[in-house]
Each structure stands twice: as C-alpha cells, then as structure tokens.
Amino acid sequence: MPSSACHQNCSEELSEVLLASGPITTMPVPGRRCPACLEKGETVWVIQGKCCPECGTPVN
Numbered sequence: 566m567p568s569s570a571c572h573q574n575c576s577e578e579l580s581e582v583l584l585a586s587g588p589i590t591t592m593p594v595p596g597r598r599c600p601a602c603l604e605k606g607e608t609v610w611v612i613q614g615k616c617c618p619e620c621g622t623p624v625n
C-alpha cells in the first residue's frame with residue numbers, strides 16, 4: 566500500500582520539475598538575429614528556418 570502512494574508522489578514531483586524547467590530551457594536560444602534588420606541597427610530575433618517578422622527575410 567505505501568508503494569502506490571510513493572509512486573504517485575514521484576510522478577507529481579516529476580511534472581513539477583518539467584513545468585519549472587520548460588520555459589527556462591527555451592530562453593538561452595531564442596533563435597537567430599535577422600541580418601537585414603541587424604544592418605539597420607535593429608536586433609530582431611527570428612526562429613531558425615522562419616522569416617523575419619519585420620522585413621520577411623528568411624533566416625536559416
């Protein structure tokens with residue numbers, strides 16, 4: 566009986582860890598800087614493989 570209670574606690578802890586680390590792991594790599602906007606002195610982050618939302622330049 567105590568073993569099933571332990572299992573429940575463990576999975577709850579695991580989901581809390583995943584929720585807590587989720588947003589943090591995506592922070593260090595937001596994407597690539599758009600080279601066209603960078604020339605204009607603007608830093609626009611674009612997800613790799615997507616187009617710049619400001620000027621439409623594809624960023625690879």
Ligand SMILES: [Zn+2]
Pocket residue numbers: 599600601602603609617618619620621622
């Ligand atoms: Zn751009």
